[in-house]
Amino acid sequence: MSWDEWEQLKADAAARGGSARMQLNHLADPAGGGSSAVSSDRLKSDKKVWAKVGGDVKGLQDDIRKALGKLDDGQSGLGGGAGCESAAAQNELFHSWKKYVADVSGRCEGLGGLLERSGRDLSMSDADVRAELEKIKLKYQDTAAVGGQAKDK
Known part of the structure; x- marks a missing residue:
């Protein structure tokens, strides 16, 4: 893949998603498709x-x-x-x-x-x-x- 193709893919993704970014402390919200914070009682390790x-x-x-x-x-x-x-x-x-x-x-x-x-x-x-x-x-x-x-x- 050339640099120009990579830049075009990034630009297309930015145009589609805007500010959507992966966040490790969030899960997809099954109701609305967005994300919601993971509550502390769902994932923890002591x-x-x-x-x-x-x-x-x-x-x-x-x-x-x-x-x-x-x-x-x-x-x-x-x-x-x-x-x-x-x-x-x-x-x-x-x-x-x-x-x-x-x-x-x-x-x-x-x-x-x-x-x-x-x-x-x-x-x-x-x-x-x-x-x-x-x-x-x-x-x-x-x-x-x-x-x-x-x-x-």
Whole structure:
């Protein structure tokens, strides 16, 4: 497009719309086609709320650590399960769940941190937030099922 064409398009738009300009704090008025101010109760974001929610999600880690400690205590007398198939299976299950619960703790930390950053900055685009959530999802994929599954299914 040449400069002259661009200037002509701008002049045509100015002649049609006059003083119409895009304003981010206005929405189209469905009744009259004009614009009306966005009321504060329709669109708002409170950084403190985002930070609190992020902190609360990260705070779940304390309860998870306590649960892992109890799980370790409950497993302490079993040993490796040598010589006893049910003890060996229980030991395998223990390690599987211990890893799973530790991953849940990691998810809490990652998601809580993302929520805190999103609230603090409020500058991340939806695509950036989605990408960060995908990273968390990939990092903490569920563990494979242990036992009880037929190999052909």
